[in-house]
Amino acid sequence: MLIRRLAAEERLTTSFPLQAYAFEASPPTRDRVEAFHRYLPYNKGNRTLVVEEGGETQATASAVPMRQNLRGAVLPMAGVAGVATHPLARRQGYVRALLRQLLDEMRDSGHPVSALYPFRASFYERFGYVGLPRARTARFSPADLAPLLRIELPGTVRWERIGVGYARYRSFTERCLRERHGFAIFPDFRDVGLRDRDDRWLITATVDGSVLGALTYRIDDHGGELVGDDLLVADPYARALLLQFLARHVDQVERISLQVPADELPELWLTDLAVHVEARVARPSSAAPMARLLSVDALAGLPAGPGRVRMELVGDRWLGGTHLLDGTTGRLELTSGGPAPEVTLTAAGLSALAYGVLDPVEVHIRGLGEVGPEAAAELRRLFPRALPYLFADF
Template identity: 25%
Template sequence: MLKMRQIRQMQEHEREEYIRLSSFAFQYTLTPEELVKRAASLVPQENWGCYGEEGLEARLTLLPMEVYVGGKPFAMGGIAGVATWPEKRRGGRVAGLLSHSLRVMKEQGQMISMLHPFKFEFYRRFGWETYAEYKKLELGPHQLPRFPAVAGRIVRTTELDILAPVYEAYAVRYNGMLVRSRKWWEDRVLARKNEGRLGAAYFDADGQAKGYILYKVADYTLTVYEWVALDGEAYRGLWNFIADHDSMLGSAGKVQLLMAHPGDRLASLLKDPRILQETVPYFMARLVDAEAFLNRYSFRQGVKGELHLHIRDEQAPWNEGGYAIRLGEEGARVRRSAAGDEAASVEALSCGIGILTSMLLGYERPSFWYEHGLLTGSASQLELLEAAVPEGRPFLLDFF
C-alpha cells in the first residue's frame, strides 16, 4: 500500500476536497456558499497532498513568506493546515509531507520554516523547536493603570497607511516577526472589522504614529488582539486610552491583552502587580538550509575567533555535518568542514537542528542547552558561541 502513495500539489478541481478534509480535521462547519468561497481562495501551488488509492489522505499548506532575524528579512516557508483523515493517521503520511516540504523549501531558497504545532513533541521529531511565546494579560477595571497625561493623542483608525509603518518599525526588532504584505494586512489582520473590531493609534507631539491597538468592546470586556508600542510614551498613552473605557466595563468587566510580548512588564508599573498573567508557548521553527542561514545571520560584532559546529539533521541530510565559522571585523565566514577535520573533533559544539534554531533566534541561550546536555562540546567553544549570538528577543503577532 505504501508504494501506491503519491505526494503532489493540489489540482484545480480538488479545491473543495482539501477544504472538506480541513473542516473535518479542525472541526468547523461551512455553509455551501462558504465552502465555495473558501475553496476559491486556495492557491494550488501552495497546497500539497498525500494521495492513495482512495484519493486525498493527508494535506498541508506551504506558504512563501519572510520573517525578520537580526533586523534582516529571511525567506521562510510557513507550514499550515496539516490534516489527515482519522483512519489514515499513524501511517507516515504527514511525515512524508513534512519531509517533502523541506526539500521543496530548500529548492525555493527558503532558509527557515515555521509552524503552529498541534503537538510540540510531534514536530520536534522533524527538527522544529519552540521559538516564540507570548504573554496573556487580564485586568479588572479597578486594576487598570492611570499614567500621568502624555504629550500625544489617540486617533481611532484602522488605516493601513498609518498602522503598517508602525508595525514594521516594531517587527524589525524581534526575531521571527512576519514581513507583512499589503494583502496579508487586508486578508488576515484587518479583515474582521465587520465583527466589531476597532483600531486606535497613538501619535506623539510631532504627529508621528508611535503605537496602535486592534481591539473590540463587547459584553463588558475590552479585548486587545494586537498591541504595538514603539516607546514608553506610546505604551502609556495606549493604556490610558484603554483605562478610559472603564465605564463601559462596569464593576465586573475586564480587559484582556491576548498577545503581549513575553517581556512585557506592565505589572511592575501598577499599584498592585497581582494581575492575571499567563505565558503561552506559541510557534516552532527550524532551519531549512543551515549553511545559507549561517552565511546571512548577523553574529555579534566585535567577537573574534573560529567557531566549530557539528549539526545533526536526519530529516534534511544536506544540513548534516561540520561547519567552521570564522568571526572577525568583516563579519562571519562560513565553510563546510570535511569529515574528520577539526570541526568534527571533540572540541566542536554538537547539537540537533532544532536546538541550533532555538539559539540563533534567541529563544534559549547556548549556555542553557549546554547545561542540560543538548549542546555538547568544549567549554571554550561554548564561550565563543555565547559571545557571538546576540540577544534575540523572538516574538510573533500573527497566526497561520
C-alpha cells in the same frame, strides 16, 4: 502513495474539509462549507500539498510564504499550516512524507527559515524545529489605569475600524518586522483578510509624526471584556497612549485582556496595577510556536560577537556538513579554515542558538547537540540569548 500540489479551486473539496475536521467544530454547518469559498482567495499564494492513495486524499499540509526577522535580517519564511490527516489514515507516515516534500520545495524556492504551531512539539522537534516563547495574556481592570488619565502625554491616538485603518496598521507591522527579532508577517494576499473581515477596532498611537503603537480589539458585551489582540509598541509613550485610551472604558467593560510578547512586563506598567499574566501551553489546543533554519546560509551576515567555533551538523535532511562560524568582524561568517573549538549540533540545536532561545548547555541537556565548555563559551559570544516574538498566528 502520490504527493501532489493542489490547484487553487481543488482546496474546496480536498484540503479545506480535512483542515476543518482537524481544527474546527465538526461536522461543519452548511454556512461553514459556504465560507470555504470566501476563504479561498486568502490562500491563493500558499503552497498546498496532499497525499493521495487509491484516489482518496489522505493528508494535507500548506506553506504560507511569509517573512521573518532573524537577529535583524528579514528573511523569506515558510509558515507551515493546515497539517491534517484523514481520521482513518493517521499514524501511517503521511504527514512525515508531506513535510519532507513541502520543506524541500520551500527551501528550493528560497525560504531559509520556517515556523509553525505544532500539534505535538516533540514530533516537530524531530524535523529540526525548536520552541519559541508564546505570547502572554495580560488581564486587568480598566479602573487600575486611571492614573494615566491625569497625565499629559506627547502624541495622539486614532480610533477607527480596522477596515478603514488597515493600511496604517500594515505599515506599522512592516516596521516591527524590520526592527524586532523573530517578528513575522503574512504576505499581502493573506493579511488583507483582516481588512476584509472588518471585525476589529483599531487604535494607533502617533508620536512625533510616526505611528509607534497599534492595537486591534473587540468588545464582547456591555459590562464584559475588551478583548485585545497583540499590543504592538515601539516606544513607552506609545504604550502609555494606548493604555490611556483603554482607561476610558472603565464604565463600559469590567476587564481588559491583551496579548503581549514575552519580554513585556505589565506588572511594571503602573503602580497598583493588579494584573494577571499568563502563558498557557497545552496540547493540542494552545501550542507555543516553533521555528527552524532550513539553510545554513541564513546565518551569514547576522550580528555576532567575537566567537569562533567549528560545528558539525548531523541527523537532518536540510542542514548537514561541517562549517566554521566566525564572528570576529561583528558579523557571522561561514568559512572553512583555521583552528576552533568543535561542536556537534542537530538542526534543532542550531536553530535554538540562532533564534536565541537556548543556552549552549541547555542544547546539550536537551539532547540537541554535543557541546563542551570551550565551545559553549564561543557559542554564547556568537549567539547571545534573545527573545523572539513571532507575532503572526497561522
